[in-house]
Each structure stands twice: as structure tokens, then as C-alpha cells.
Amino acid sequence: MIDRDRPVTEDELHAYVDGELPADRVEAVATWLAANPEAATQVAAWRAQADAIRARYGSVANEPVPERLQLDHIIRASSTSLWSGRSLAAMAAAALIAFVIGGGAGWFAHDATAAAPAGSDKITADAVEAYRLYVVEVRHPVEVPGSERAHLRQWLSKRVGEELRIPDLQSIGLKLVGGRLLPGPTGAAAFYMYEGPSGERFTIYCAKAGGPETALRFKNGERFASFTWVDDKVGYVVSGPADRDRLEAVTKMVYEQVDKGAAKKS
Amino acid sequence: MATFRQSVEVTIPALRRYARSLTRDADLADDLVQDTLVRALRSEHLFHGGDVRSWMYTILTNLNRNRLRSLSRRPPMASIDDNDAPDMSGPEGGGRDIDRALASLVEDQRHALLLVVLEGLSYREVAEVQGVPIGTVMSRLARARVQIKNFLDGGRPALRRVK
Numbered sequence: 001m002i003d004r005d006r007p008v009t010e011d012e013l014h015a016y017v018d019g020e021l022p023a024d025r026v027e028a029v030a031t032w033l034a035a036n037p038e039a040a041t042q043v044a045a046w047r048a049q050a051d052a053i054r055a056r057y058g059s060v061a062n063e064p065v066p067e068r069l070q071l072d073h074i075i076r077a078s079s080t081s082l083w084s085g086r087s088l089a090a091m092a093a094a095a096l097i098a099f100v101i102g103g104g105a106g107w108f109a110h111d112a113t114a115a116a117p118a119g120s121d122k123i124t125a126d127a128v129e130a131y132r133l134y135v136v137e138v139r140h141p142v143e144v145p146g147s148e149r150a151h152l153r154q155w156l157s158k159r160v161g162e163e164l165r166i167p168d169l170q171s172i173g174l175k176l177v178g179g180r181l182l183p184g185p186t187g188a189a190a191f192y193m194y195e196g197p198s199g200e201r202f203t204i205y206c207a208k209a210g211g212p213e214t215a216l217r218f219k220n221g222e223r224f225a226s227f228t229w230v231d232d233k234v235g236y237v238v239s240g241p242a243d244r245d246r247l248e249a250v251t252k253m254v255y256e257q258v259d260k261g262a263a264k265k266s
Numbered sequence: 267m268a269t270f271r272q273s274v275e276v277t278i279p280a281l282r283r284y285a286r287s288l289t290r291d292a293d294l295a296d297d298l299v300q301d302t303l304v305r306a307l308r309s310e311h312l313f314h315g316g317d318v319r320s321w322m323y324t325i326l327t328n329l330n331r332n333r334l335r336s337l338s339r340r341p342p343m344a345s346i347d348d349n350d351a352p353d354m355s356g357p358e359g360g361g362r363d364i365d366r367a368l369a370s371l372v373e374d375q376r377h378a379l380l381l382v383v384l385e386g387l388s389y390r391e392v393a394e395v396q397g398v399p400i401g402t403v404m405s406r407l408a409r410a411r412v413q414i415k416n417f418l419d420g421g422r423p424a425l426r427r428v429k
Contacts, residue, residue: 011408050383053368060283061282074307197321198321242397243397
């Protein structure tokens with residue numbers, strides 16, 4: 001059979017060990033291993049690793065659950081603060097989706113006259129730096145909490161000198177944690193943080209960009225990625241974990257809301 | 267609502283096992299599980315169906331990643347060497363070698379390996395938990411296994427314990 005004669009790949013060997021191999025390949029791989037002692041040794045070593053890990057930690061699941069991890073206890077202990085988002089436990093547990101978000105287009109109405117050094121590359125670099133800095137900050141991720149959305153908007157608008165919008169991303173499961181003011185490449189930058197259900201983190205950053213308008217540009221890092229675009233001299237950077245589809249969906253929603261803001265203005 | 271809580275509750279023993287293997291420290295592990303549970307309960311309204319178990323693993327994995335990022339600026343907190351708490355000792359001495367080997371992994375590889383080998387998640391589930399394609403999960407798994415083998419084969423004689 002063709003299937004039986006197909007060479008065995010290393011991926012298949014892992015799948016074989018992990019029980020992920022399609023049933024119709026199992027026998028072929030087993031036969032092949034019998035004739036390839038070197039690969040068989042490797043497979044045996046992987047199995048031994050797995051056995052050692054299970055021997056070491058498997059029994060933890062049989063231990064009685066300590067009181068502090070029982071749901072009744074957790075609910076009771078945090079019933080006054082669990083949903084306020086302000087308890088230390090809640091803050092520490094809060095996995096933050098951080099979006100550094102710029103405001104509406106036309107943000108810097110008082111156009112900078114000096115040649116702005118800030119191309120979209122510079123903005124991306126600043127945004128990524130902010131992401132790295134604040135994404136680890138669980139206790140004080142923001143200056144103004146999302147519960148004070150109106151104040152946050154007013155404050156950042158005043159500092160930045162333009163009416164800002166704070167995108168609403170609830171429909172894709174992201175809750176506003178809050179925001180802060182940051183230095184941008186040529187002036188102020190606004191930074192909003194959002195929180196999702198599973199602890200993924202994203203940032204959206206926005207600052208004045210000296211360069212021309214650009215299309216969406218995707219930059220992929222090892223752990224996280226970002227989308228950058230410049231619209232009407234304002235650069236936006238949406239950063240998050242390196243899950244392009246998710247990031248793209250988030251970016252799209254931000255883009256639409258920010259764009260709507262611009263349309264309203266003109 | 268009761269159903270949601272029950273679904274969360276049944277995952278606790280496995281979450282403790284996963285957390286213990288990630289942190290190799292009983293207290294840190296339970297802290298991580300506690301944070302995960304608080305987080306899950308607080309986000310109940312954000313949970314739109316699907317597999318609660320995978321979701322819990324996702325939260326814990328992300329919280330652990332965040333924890334490691336915070337720690338990476340400080341000296342290591344939990345020694346995996348001779349200062350191990352007594353309750354960390356496995357039934358046999360071999361446990362320490364596998365601990366060190368796990369500690370030598372890059373975090374994403376460690377997450378992938380433990381989710382597959384210890385927690386029995388499918389490649390697809392791990393891909394969802396880690397937010398990456400299945401191919402990435404497989405390459406993390408492969409690299410983890412190579413690294414552990416090299417480690418156990420004596421790739422780090424300086425760390426080998428002399429008895």
C-alpha cells in the first residue's frame with residue numbers, strides 16, 4: 001500500500017508516541033521502527049521522558065484540594081471584591097489585554113512644523129516597548145481604570161489636545177482595563193489596556209507619525225506581533241500575542257471605530 | 267451557572283498537577299491555580315461556551331507566562347537544586363533530574379510538552395491553548411524532547427549532582 005510505504009517523518013514519530021497518529025498509520029510506523037533501531041531508541045527515550053514526568057507529577061492530581069483552592073472558599077473570600085476588579089487577588093490574576101490605542105484621526109490638530117522623525121517604524125518600536133513594559137505590570141497596569149472611562153477619555157483628550165475615542169471591544173470579549181499617557185515619538189501618546197477572558201495580552205498604541213499614510217503592516221516577533229498603520233498623520237500600533245488571526249480581528253475592530261471617528265469629524 | 271462552576275471545579279486537581287510541574291514548587295503552584303480560579307470566576311460572563319478545561323489551561327498557561335516574565339528581571343526565586351522543599355521530593359531520586367531537565371526548557375516548549383505528556387491534551391487543544399498553529403506545537407514538542415534528552419544524557423555535567 002502506498003500509505004505503508006510512505007517514509008516515516010519525525011512528526012509522525014512524535015504523533016506515534018503521543019497517540020495522535022491516524023489509526024491507519026500506526027502499524028506502518030511500528031513496522032518501520034522495528035527496522036530502524038536508531039529511531040526506535042529515540043522513541044523509547046521520548047517515552048521514558050514522559051514516564052518520568054508522569055511519575056514525578058502525576059500523583060498531584062490525587063491529592064486532596066487544599067481549602068484555599070475550593071471554589072466556595074474563593075467565592076467567599078472575594079465576594080466583596082471579585083467583581084470590582086480592584087482586589088489584589090483580582091488584579092494579580094488579571095491577565096491583561098493591553099491595547100495602546102490612539103485617539104481619532106486628526107489628533108494633533110496643531111500640526112508639528114519640524115520634520116517629524118517619527119516614521120511608522122519608530123512608532124512601532126515605541127509601541128512594542130510600551131507593550132513589553134506594561135504587559136508584565138499586573139498591579140498597576142494603568143493610571144486610570146476602565147471604570148472611569150469618561151474621565152480617562154477627557155484626561156487623555158486634554159493632554160493630547162484632541163478629542164479621543166476609546167474603542168469598545170466588548171463584542172469580541174475584551175474589557176477596558178484603563179489607560180495611561182505615554183511619551184510618543186513627537187509628542188503625547190495614548191495607551192489603553194483591554195482584558196480578555198483567557199489572559200492574552202494586546203496593546204494598541206497611537207502617536208503622531210511624520211511619515212505618509214500607510215497601509216496596514218504586520219510585524220511578527222517570536223512572542224508577539226503587531227499591526228501598524230498611519231492614517232492622517234497619526235500612527236496606530238496594535239500589538240498582542242503572535243496569533244495573527246486574533247490580532248487581525250482586534251485590529252479590524254479598532255480600525256473601524258477609529259476610522260468612524262475620523263469620518264465624523266470631516 | 268452551577269454547571270459552569272462545576273465544570274471549573276472538576277479541573278482543579280489537574281490544574282494543580284500542571285501548575286506543580288510548571289513551577290516545581292507546591293506553594294507557587296497553588297498560587298497560580300488560585301489566580302486561575304479567581305480569574306475564571308471573574309470572567310464567567312466572557313466565557314462563550316466551548317471546553318472549560320481547555321479554557322482553564324489557557325488561563326493558567328498565560329498567567330504562568332506572565333509570572334515568568336515578571337521574574338525574569340530578578341534572581342530565580344525557587345531553587346530547583348538542593349533547597350527543594352521536602353514535599354517536592356519525588357518517590358525516587360530520578361525526579362530531580364527530570365525537574366532540572368524541565369527547568370532547562372524554553373517556557374513555550376515546557377508548556378507544550380507538559381500539556382501533551384502530563385495533561386493528555388491533543389495537539390489541537392494545545393494549539394488552542396497556546397494560540398499557535400498545530401505545526402508550531404509539534405516543533406515545540408520536538409525541540410523540548412531533544413533538549414531534555416541532551417540534558418539527561420549529560421549535556422550539563424556541571425549541574426549533575428554528585429552523590
